[in-house]
Amino acid sequence: MKILYFAPIPYNGLKQRPQFIAELLAQRHEVYYIDPTRSVFKFKNCDFRSARYDPLPNLHVLRLSGIFTAYRSLEPFDFLHLNTISERVQLRNLASTCDLIWVGYPLWYYVVFLMKGKKFIYDKMDDNALIIQNRLLRRLILKVEPKIIQRADLIFVTAQQFYEDIEKQKPTTYLVPNAVCKEIPLLKSFKSDPGKKIFGYVGTISHWFDFDAIHAILGADERNYIVLVGPNEMPEIKHSRLSYRGIVPHGKIPEVIQEFDVCLYTFCKSPLLDTIDPVKIYEYLAQNKPVLAVKSRETEKFGGMLSLYNGIDELKEIAQKDFEEPFQTEEKRRQFVAENCWQARVKSIALRLEED
Known part of the structure; x- marks a missing residue:
């Protein structure tokens, strides 16, 4: 055909x-x-x-x-x-x-x-x-x-x-x-500084991105750092614990994700939110990374694999806690990838x- x-x-x-x-x-x-x-x-x-x-x-x-x-x-x-x-x-x-x-x-x-x-x-x-x-x-x-x-x-x-x-x-x-791409390998996680908790986002930064959520995470704990990776269409936030990486090749995304302690999906609450099925969340989970995400119809379907927040106060509270990996065994992670590739x-x- x-x-x-x-x-x-x-x-x-x-x-x-x-x-x-x-x-x-x-x-x-x-x-x-x-x-x-x-x-x-x-x-x-x-x-x-x-x-x-x-x-x-x-x-x-x-x-x-x-x-x-x-x-x-x-x-x-x-x-x-x-x-x-x-x-x-x-x-x-x-x-x-x-x-x-x-x-x-x-x-x-x-x-x-x-x-x-x-x-x-x-x-x-x-x-x-x-x-x-x-x-x-x-x-x-x-x-x-x-x-x-x-x-x-x-x-x-x-x-x-x-x-x-x-x-x-x-x-x-x-x-x-x-x-998610089935061929993406699971890379070994590494932590450069045990005293830091690095929250990372991969994707386009545009009018749908919630900057109040970023400020809330930074303000929740002085150990919290944020790394934003991807094309940026908005004015940059100036903060000593926030950095921008710019665009990275798709093949390098797993490597970048492994630098994070927690992966972010921080979008604004709007009519757009319930229409987005975020590819980035599949990619985060495929690397067995904890995910902090705004609650929507499309994030709720992942159930207990994500840490969901409804508002800024709840986000601040969650950002102070320790996060667990979404999959406790490699078999469960592979099953998720196989079903969602x-x-x-x-x-x-x-x-x-x-x-x-």
């Missing part, structure tokens, strides 16, 4: 759900991973030309030329859909010969909406209307996502909230949570594709 996989993120970016799923589908199918198009206007200092490379024998990464593509945020006013003509022309041959169209991001809609007669899959990874700050893009997402849902033959969602909202209108909706998730996806 030939699959056109319209991805939300570039293949060579931080490795997440889209890349893992595409790679595993490519073990049995021919997959064309379509990177987000780089507009000639938006990326003046970047390469907006088309590109193609093959990371695996059956996985082909394709970036369309953006020389005739303007900002996506203008598409609410593009009633003739002129902005996507160039992309549709470039995909004409692939679209006519593919068997399945996989959409991982709503803003691809006006590129794929004329591709008829193909099995259509929507993989809803995030609530993009809540994540995106651009008002015009949010408006476009709210306009086109219902059309994608109506068009889709199958829908895969990451969060229980998504499932409950969408399954009512589309019975062929299935919950496929995020996961990307291979298991794609196996369930493949079964649905065969049934449909």
